Structures are given as structure tokens and as C-alpha cells.
Amino acid sequence: MIKRKLILIMENKPGALVRVVGLFHQRGYNIESLHVDPVDDFTPYKFIEDQLETKFKQNEISRLTIQTLVSDSLMRQILRQLNKLIDVIAVSNEKTTYLKGVLLDENLL
Amino acid sequence: MGTKLKLSGADMLMRALYDEGVELIFGYPGGAALHIYDAIFRQDKIEHILVRHEQGATHAADGYARSTGKPGVVLVTSGPGATNAITGIATAFMDSIPMVVISGQVASHLIGTDAFQETDMIGVSRPVVKHSYCVFDANEIPKIVKEAFHVATTGRPGPVVIDIPKDMTAPENLFEYEYPEKANIRSYNPPIEPDSNQVERAVTELINAQRPVIYAGGGAILSNAKDELFRLNEILDAPVTNTLMGLGIYPATHYRFLGMLGMHGTYQANMAMHNADLIIAVGARFDDRITNNPSKFSPGAKVIHLDVDHSSVSKIIEANVAVFGQVKNSLSAIINQLERKLDQYNKDKLQPWHEQIKNWKSSHGLNYELYKDESDENPILPQAVVQHVYNITEGKAYVTSDVGQHQMFAAQYYHFDEPRKWINSGSMGTMGFGLPAAMGVKFAFPNEEVLCITGEGSIQMCIQELSTCLQYNLPIKIININNEALGMVKQWQDMNYGGRHSQSTYQNSLPDFVKLAESYGHVGIKVEKNSELKSSLEKAFSMKDRLVFVDIYVDPSEHVYPMLIANHSLEDMWLSKDKKT
Numbered sequence: 041m042i043k044r045k046l047i048l049i050m051e052n053k054p055g056a057l058v059r060v061v062g063l064f065h066q067r068g069y070n071i072e073s074l075h076v077d078p079v080d081d082f083t084p085y086k087f088i089e090d091q092l093e094t095k096f097k098q099n100e101i102s103r104l105t106i107q108t109l110v111s112d113s114l115m116r117q118i119l120r121q122l123n124k125l126i127d128v129i130a131v132s133n134e135k136t137t138y139l140k141g142v143l144l145d146e147n148l149l
Numbered sequence: 150m151g152t153k154l155k156l157s158g159a160d161m162l163m164r165a166l167y168d169e170g171v172e173l174i175f176g177y178p179g180g181a182a183l184h185i186y187d188a189i190f191r192q193d194k195i196e197h198i199l200v201r202h203e204q205g206a207t208h209a210a211d212g213y214a215r216s217t218g219k220p221g222v223v224l225v226t227s228g229p230g231a232t233n234a235i236t237g238i239a240t241a242f243m244d245s246i247p248m249v250v251i252s253g254q255v256a257s258h259l260i261g262t263d264a265f266q267e268t269d270m271i272g273v274s275r276p277v278v279k280h281s282y283c284v285f286d287a288n289e290i291p292k293i294v295k296e297a298f299h300v301a302t303t304g305r306p307g308p309v310v311i312d313i314p315k316d317m318t319a320p321e322n323l324f325e326y327e328y329p330e331k332a333n334i335r336s337y338n339p340p341i342e343p344d345s346n347q348v349e350r351a352v353t354e355l356i357n358a359q360r361p362v363i364y365a366g367g368g369a370i371l372s373n374a375k376d377e378l379f380r381l382n383e384i385l386d387a388p389v390t391n392t393l394m395g396l397g398i399y400p401a402t403h404y405r406f407l408g409m410l411g412m413h414g415t416y417q418a419n420m421a422m423h424n425a426d427l428i429i430a431v432g433a434r435f436d437d438r439i440t441n442n443p444s445k446f447s448p449g450a451k452v453i454h455l456d457v458d459h460s461s462v463s464k465i466i467e468a469n470v471a472v473f474g475q476v477k478n479s480l481s482a483i484i485n486q487l488e489r490k491l492d493q494y495n496k497d498k499l500q501p502w503h504e505q506i507k508n509w510k511s512s513h514g515l516n517y518e519l520y521k522d523e524s525d526e527n528p529i530l531p532q533a534v535v536q537h538v539y540n541i542t543e544g545k546a547y548v549t550s551d552v553g554q555h556q557m558f559a560a561q562y563y564h565f566d567e568p569r570k571w572i573n574s575g576s577m578g579t580m581g582f583g584l585p586a587a588m589g590v591k592f593a594f595p596n597e598e599v600l601c602i603t604g605e606g607s608i609q610m611c612i613q614e615l616s617t618c619l620q621y622n623l624p625i626k627i628i629n630i631n632n633e634a635l636g637m638v639k640q641w642q643d644m645n646y647g648g649r650h651s652q653s654t655y656q657n658s659l660p661d662f663v664k665l666a667e668s669y670g671h672v673g674i675k676v677e678k679n680s681e682l683k684s685s686l687e688k689a690f691s692m693k694d695r696l697v698f699v700d701i702y703v704d705p706s707e708h709v710y711p712m713l714i715a716n717h718s719l720e721d722m723w724l725s726k727d728k729k730t
Contacts, residue, residue, distance in 0.1 A: 051336055054283070054285075055283070062276060092335050092338075117460065117464060120460035123459070124459070126279070126280040126337050128336060129335070140337070140338040
């Protein structure tokens with residue numbers, strides 16, 4: 041088990057955070073640390089805007105940083121399950137980004 | 150520009166449901182939902198079905214959804230109304246059934262105060278829904294309804310909850326109503342068309358396979374992929390097995406059909422999966438009832454996995470080729486490619502594989518000899534009941550089931566040639582599902598034969614719906630396979646717990662089901678002898694406009710076989726009480 045960092049970009053909506061945390065809890069993945077901020081500088085996420093053909097507006101999205109202890113084999117499954125949540129726009133680890141079903145080489149770290 | 154329609158939140162909800170194409174709602178009124186119920190009273194486009202318990206509403210909507218492919222709609226009140234619906238929501242979630250559940254909530258200003266009949270429905274339902282919405286602004290009701298139906302029915306389908314605080318539906322507040330033409334959720338974009346590289350890789354594997362097996366599940370039914378699957382196998386000529394959830398997607402009477410696989414699958418289906426060199430998984434997810442011990446699962450097989458859900462692929466069994474997209478579209482793309490390479494595909498190379506399967510089938514196929522001797526000295530066998538029902542209904546009925554031995558016997562001995570006719574709670578295994586689900590099917594198909602194969606344990610979990618069947622005149626046939634015990638629990642206790650029947654029998658406390666059915670205004674028939682079985686069933690099915698409850702006493706010692714031996718491979722099965730592979 042290695043401590044790993046995940047970044048999520050998600051819609052800033054009520055209930056979005058609890059769905060993410062709930063998924064960890066339900067599957068038995070422990071959260072070591074968690075940090076969430078509204079995003080006001082969208083420059084690093086232009087590739088997401090391009091991919092989704094959208095423009096983010098002020099206070100619309102949040103950036104969530106989670107540190108968790110998981111095995112390698114669980115990592116991909118966590119990414120995919122987080123990506124499945126409706127309010128989650130993109131999930132990223134050190135290597136890849138899942139963006140609503142599309143796997144990209146960029147990462148959000 | 151004409152003036153826009155001004156409606157209350159409750160009227161907007163009903164109008165939005167109508168604009169979404171909803172015909173039926175299954176529900177139960179209560180305080181927090183009363184504004185909505187008044188709106189129901191004042192319209193005549195959508196029919197509301199009053200059940201007797203909110204669990205029944207969810208299962209009925211579920212049966213409607215499974216049989217029609219359209220989303221089921223449920224309306225309940227706050228508090229106990231909402232929590233009673235949870236089992237049915239979870240059942241739909243586990244089997245990926247499209248459903249929209251609208252729950253009343255206490256008024257906004259009372260939320261969080263422990264108000265009368267307050268419960269955090271969004272919180273309680275969160276682990277068992279695909280998504281949920283709470284209405285904070287009545288203006289958003291049309292948009293939320295549109296989104297809820299979109300999420301429930303697309304991608305991998307599932308239940309969506311809309312929780313509506315009572316003040317959002319108050320009659321005195323009017324809003325401009327406009328129903329959005331389409332839902333636009335930028336963070337939700339399920340795959341539809343497969344990646345052409347993956348399709349190409351899949352086709353190469355198909356061409357090279359010597360021992361392929363097509364393994365199709367509920368996802369193929371949800372995607373309405375029957376014709377595509379059939380066409381694919383016209384080319385491939387491979388053996389086909391279906392999961393419990395997939396029964397009917399490939400015709401059971403087709404000579405390439407192996408029967409169901411898994412825990413209580415046929416010998417030949419499990420052997421073929423174990424010895425295959427290529428598994429083509431079509432909308433199936435390698436559930437633990439299919440794989441037995443995953444590390445011993447089908448050691449020599451490559452896997453092509455067609456699924457709409459990324460998180461289902463390589464979750465349990467690593468896929469060599471993953472084809473993401475609507476299963477129907479992925480199959481079409483594969484067929485398309487394959488048709489261009491027909492000169493490279495030789496059906497005849499599968500001949501040794503077909504020979505091998507034929508041998509497996511003839512050595513340990515489902516044992517029909519069991520109930521050849523139907524004299525009255527012998528107790529009625531549950532398999533014989535299903536077999537007679539199959540013959541009488543010519544295999545054409547919609548069959549719902551509950552959970553347990555009777556469910557497995559129904560899956561093994563009722564041979565479904567069409568999808569959406571076998572309606573059962575597969576993943577969740579919800580006892581009490583069968584009767585309300587049959588109601589939902591009967592509302593959708595009033596002129597078709599709808600029957601519920603159940604047991605005396607399961608049927609008592611939602612028996613109150615017999616009253617709903619009377620109110621709406623639903624002539625369902627209930628086939629109660631009565632072994633006077635919780636049969637599957639008892640079977641496990643026989644096999645794994647030294648025959649200690651802990652809490653699996655009722656000590657002569659069962660109701661008289663004939664009188665029970667009669668007290669609800671229905672017909673009851675009791676069957677205790679083999680010589681009465683066929684004629685009683687024929688009599689039941691001849692009463693076209695009545696609900697008939699056929700209470701059939703069967704051999705209480707009968708077990709379901711084959712049965713996988715836990716933690717082993719798919720080759721390791723009990724074939725009878727004293728014989729294993």
C-alpha cells in the first residue's frame with residue numbers, strides 16, 4: 041500500500057463531495073487527507089474545457105485533492121468509479137486523467 | 150410569442166412527467182406528497198397505481214421497466230414512505246434498471262429539525278442510486294425531471310431519486326413552465342460508439358479462436374441487442390451461455406445454447422466457460438456467482454469484454470480486449486468488420502469444440518429423468534412444476550420470480566426464447582420481488598400471460614399486493630412452489646452446516662394460501678399430488694380473467710443442482726446430493 045494523491049475536478053453542487061467520500065467509505069478505501077477549493081483560475085483546465093466543449097464560470101467547479109492508501113490494482117478501479125459519479129468531471133493520478141470516459145495522458149497534478 | 154404556461158410546482162411535476170412520456174406511476178400518498186397527489190387528481194393523462202406498500206411500488210415500477218425497456222416511475226411520501234422504497238431502489242440499482250423515484254420531503258424550513266416524517270432521503274438512498282436530486286428551487290423542477298430521466302435511461306441505466314420538499318409543490322406559488330428539449334449534463338457522457346481499434350482487435354481474436362464461448366448478460370438485454378447478438382453468432386457459430394440476468398437474449402431452444410452458467414448453471418455451460426480459449430462477454434460483469442474463485446476462472450481464455458460501463462471491465466477478470474460503448478453498437482461494429490473478413494473465418498474449425506460440448510451435455514445435462522415417474526407415491530418435484538408451466542404456456546409467458554430454489558428451477562427449466570420475459574432480482578436477490586413485479590408487467594402487457602413463480606417464503610414478503618391486484622383486476626397466475634421451508638437456506642444448511650436447519654422452517658405456521666387468496670377476492674387452488682398437478686395448472690391458466698394462486702406442495706428435501714463448489718473453479722460442481730465432478 042502506497043500513499044497516493046488524486047485530484048478531482050467536479051461540479052460545485054450540494055451533495056457532490058459526499059458522493060466522493062461515500063464511495064471511498066463504501067469500498068473500504070481509507071482517506072488520509074482531503075482538501076477542497078472552488079476553482080477561479082481555469083488556465084490549467086483548458087484541455088478539459090476543450091474536450092467537453094464548455095466554458096467554466098466562476099464558482100461552478102471545485103478542485104478536490106485526496107490522499108489515500110491503496111494498492112496498485114485498486115487504483116484504476118477507484119479512478120473509474122470516481123469518474124462514474126455524475127458530478128465528477130475529471131479524475132487524475134500521477135499518470136493519467138479520466139475525463140468522462142476518455143483516458144488522457146495529461147494529469148491535473 | 151405566446152404567454153408561457155403558469156403552473157404550481159406540483160402541476161409542473163405532473164406536466165413534466167407527461168412531457169417525458171410517462172404513462173404510469175406506482176405510488177402511495179402521504180403528508181409531504183399531498184400537493185403532488187392533488188395534482189394527480191386534477192389531471193387525467195397519467196394513471197397512478199395505488200400499491201399497498203412502497204416496496205411494492207418500486208418492484209412494480211421495476212417489473213414495468215424490465216419488461217418494456219421504459220423507465221419505471223415511483224411516487225412516495227417522506228420518512229417511512231421513502232425508506233420503505235429503499236429495498237426496491239437497491240434492487241433496481243444492482244440490476245441496472247432505469248427508474249425514477251420521486252419522494253416527498255418535509256418543507257424546506259423544517260429540514261434538519263427532526264420534523265414529523267423527516268428522513269434524509271438523499272443520504273439514505275445515496276449508495277443505491279445512480280444519481281439523485283433535491284429540489285431547492287421549484288423553477289428547476291422541469292429541468293431536474295428531464296435530467297433524471299436522461300441519467301436513469303442512458304449509459305448503464307439505474308434508479309434516480311428526486312426529493313421534493315413540500316413547499317416546492319405548494320399550490321399558491323406559480324411558475325412559468327417550459328420543458329427542456331434535451332438534458333445537457335457536461336459531466337455525464339456515457340460512451341455510445343466503440344473505438345474502431347478495439348473493434349479490430351476483437352475481430353482478430355474472434356477469427357483466431359478455437360474454443361470460443363459467447364457469455365451474454367443483462368447488459369445485452371438493456372441495450373436491446375438481441376438481433377445483433379443473433380447475427381454475430383450466425384457468423385461465428387459459437388456456443389452461447391447466458392447469465393441469470395441475460396436469459397432470453399439468445400433463444401434458449403437454439404441448438405448452440407448451453408443454458409445458464411454459474412452457481413446453478415448447467416454442467417455444459419460451466420465446463421465450456423472453464424475450457425474456452427476465448428470468452429466474448431457481452432454486457433456481463435463476471436459477478437461472483439459466475440466466476441466462482443476468480444483466480445481459478447477459465448485459465449486458458451482470453452477475454453473480449455463489451456460493456457457501456459468502464460468500471461465493470463477488468464474489475465474481476467482482466468480483459469484482453471475492452472470494447473466500450475452501447476453493447477448493441479459494439480456488436481454491430483464487430484459484425485460489420487467480420488463480414489468484410491468472412492474469407493478468413495472458418496466455422497468448421499469449431500467442430501471438435503462442438504463435439505466436446507455435446508459430450509458434456511449428454512453426460513450431465515439437466516436431469517429430466519428426475520420427474521419422469523409422476524406417480525402419487527412420489528412427492529411433486531419443483532422442477533416438474535416449472536416444466537409443466539413451461540409446456541402449458543408454450544414458453545411464451547412473462548415469468549417473474551422471487552428468490553431461492555424456485556428461482557433457480559425457473560431459470561433452469563423455463564426456456565426463454567425472448568428477452569425481457571424473465572423478470573427476476575438477480576444481483577440483489579430480493580425476496581418479495583415477484584408479485585409486485587408481475588403487477589408492473591401486467592400493467593404494461595394486459596393481454597399477455599404473466600405469471601409469478603414463487604415460494605411460500607418469498608410470497609409472504611409482499612403478499613399485501615394481492616389487494617392491489619384486486620383493485621386493478623390483474624389476472625396474474627401465482628405458482629407457489631411450497632416446500633414449507635426457506636429452501637435455499639435449508640439446502641446450504643444441509644450441505645455446509647451438518648443439516649442443522651437453523652431458523653429455516655416455520656413449524657406448521659403457514660397460512661392456508663387458498664383461503665388467503667379467496668379473502669382477497671381471488672381464486673386459490675391447492676395441489677398435493679402428482680396426479681393433480683397438470684390438471685390443476687391447466688385449470689388455473691384457463692381462468693383468463695382471474696388471479697389464481699396455485700399452492701403446490703413439493704418435495705421438501707429437493708436441492709438445486711448443479712451447484713458450484715465454493716472457492717474452486719467452474720469445473721468443480723455438485724451434480725447431485727452425492728455426486729460431484
